[in-house]
Amino acid sequence: MNGDAFRMYVQHVLAPTLMPGDVVVLDNLPAHKVAGIREAIADRRAQIFYLPPYSPDMNPIEMAFLQAQGAS
Template sequence: MSIDETAFWVGMSREVARSEKGKKAFCLRPFYKGRKMTLIGAISIEGVVAKKVIEGSMKGKDFKEFVEDDLVPKLKPGDVVVMNNLNIHSIEGIEELITATGARVEYLPPYSPGFNPISMLWSTVKSLIRMFPTRAMEVLEKLIEVALIMSGKDSFNNWFTKC
């Protein structure tokens, strides 16, 4: 099982475009980052195991609540929970909550997002979100839900195989 978080902003849009040969691509897009949403998630080879969307940046209490309320009820003895070696992931009580279920925790080396399969999910979700730029938080939250559903079940197994 792989855990991580990622951020989305109101107004996210594609950063590249296509145009006819010799012509410059042009489109209007917001020049600011709007309000922020953070998605905390856990995936396995079978798909999304747990997720939580919060408005703004994630704080330690948010991550602990996610682990306690959303992740721990879905863990089974023998599960391995892989997460980045961030300070927020190792706050007091997190590892104990996970190991109490019979699962174990493995921390990735610093600066190694390529070893975390959920990074590939975040890339896919963000690509889909950028296709439909919005200026409303409610719409952004719905887009995140749809993008998670659109990430095909076969992809999860492939992402774990690559890592």
């Protein structure tokens, strides 16, 4: 997905459904940070929360994968 397509989705599909106080959670895909997205969400009095960058040391499933690989 590119930034233009995501902006169109936010402006025409997502934003009209948002209510004041809603929270939109996005990852760090560059398309999620193009101009116009933050404004479209803020105009509906909703908030954006960006997930932190991926950190395998903080993800419990990564430890389980390491243990499973060591067991085989």
